Amino acid sequence: MQRIFHKILIFLSFALIAYNGYGQPHITEQIEVELVSETTNVVPGETLWLGIRLDPIEHWHTYWKFGGDSGVATFTSEWQIPDGVQVGDIVWPIPEWTPFLGSELVTFTYEREIYLPLPITVPADFDEDFFNLATKIDWQVCEEICIPGSAVFSLSLPIGDTFKIDERWVAGFSESRQLTPTPIGEHNLVTQFNIHDGKVNIMAQAFDAEFDGVDEAYFFPTERRIMKYAPYRKVTLDGNRIQISTEQHRRYPEDLNELDGTLKLIDEDGSWRAFDIAPVLTNIAWDHSIEVELLAETTNIVPGQKTWLGIRLDPAEHWHTYWKMGGDSGEPTSLSEWLAPEGTQIDELQFPAPHWLPFYETDLVNFGYEEEVLLPIAVTIPESYE
Known part of the structure; x- marks a missing residue:
């Protein structure tokens, strides 16, 4: 009888852990990393949103999807998921432009706690009582030196008819969505670039007052060897037009006809906005006049x-x-x-x-x-x- 009672307690303990869906954070001297779920349950046929929570200590940072002059982005691998489940791409919030310690190097970073949202598509015919998953997460956290890290994280969530929001992560997911760049196809910006006098000039034109109140602008490319980010960087704000000029990289590919990246805007009140853009090569050149x-x-x-x-x-x-x-x-x-x-x-x-x-x-x-x-x-x- 006592043995049966112990088995029941063990079963209830595992069931409670599974129901709460708690994943354990991985903590080092430089960073806290955790895999979290926006909801406390899973709804078959709907998209479950996970988040990679990265919280470096003061003066340390993690990296955007492209690190700039150095740095490796956070990534997942070795997923253990039920059949039919699909894992989407990380949705990257707006990064920071981070000059590297008085050098001419610039990195694209997060010097703060950040949630990297990740969509998981669950098939409508999923019929288990619990949804179990595990994945390996790799990251790099840097100050004057960089320290790579990795750990395996797992979650177990019950199945439900409607999503129930996990209040612990509401602020983190909300901030990440507010700082998610507007995707290509969902804005009307016309973007081009030219190469002139050793400079790469990124040009953006707005038609719906998107540039009203802009005080500063940055272009974050997603490819190496396009431009030097420092020391030369000139931004021209001209009403409905913005031009960002930097020096051409010495290994710039001569056959390049299109760029890919994110245009970040900082408004006069300090708030951030961004647009994913794909500037095309043009013969057009302009300044404020x-x-x-x-x-x-x-x-x-x-x-x-x-x-x-x-x-x-x-x-x-x-x-x-x-x-x-x-x-x-x-x-x-x-x-x-x-x-x-x-x-x-x-x-x-x-x-x-x-x-x-x-x-x-x-x-x-x-x-x-x-x-x-x-x-x-x-x-x-x-x-x-x-």
Whole structure:
């Protein structure tokens, strides 16, 4: 009888642990790591949200999905899950731009407690009483040195008809969702980039007041060897446009036509917003005063025949460009340092009729264009070009 009673107690103990779904945190001198569930139960046919909770001590940090100049992102492996269950990708909250101890290195980090949400899809026909899973989590926590770590975590949750929120983790999941970048396809930003004078220029244009109140902006790429993050970094905030310029990496891939990354905005009140973006390569260049682009009238070139190119100049309001003679002041647009096949004939730049532009309340007058203008130029490559 006593032996049966002991067996019942052991069974009830395991059942209680399984019902509570408690996973044990892994604690080191530098960090506390834990696998948690947003809910205390699982609903078949619905998505269960787990969270990797990373809580480093003061002055230490973990890494975003791409660490920047150094660092390894947190990742999972060796999942033990029921048949038919699918594990989604980690949803990465907005990272921090972290210069590394007075050097020219910059890392993309979390210098705070962070929850990394992770979706688990449970099949509708799941018919067990409890949902059991286990996974290995690897992380890296750094200050002046980096310490890698890993541990196996497990959870056991009962099955229910509706989700029951675990109040312990409400704040953590809520903050992570508030700091999740708006995905591509759910915003209307137009993003491009160009390479000019050894600089990588990321350009974003908004149409729905997304940039109102922005005080600072960062671009976090997800690939190496695109740009140097320091010491040069210039941000131009121009109404509905933002440009972020950094030095080109010495190993920049010459065939790169598209980037992938996150645009982080810090508003005047200190709050953060972000958008996942995929800037495409363009000939357009601009600053706060003008947008410039080299265009071709046709999509191809026929050797021996003229091809018309055009320089598109689009000055900002109250700004202007100049005709071939600027009047009392100003220099015209010009072209130089052509890179073209040997024997290519390049004609002179053509200037449409200009406007008469009195210079404020003076006796000076300029000749130019206060609106968008296209300056044509004819180019002929040799008939023998192959």
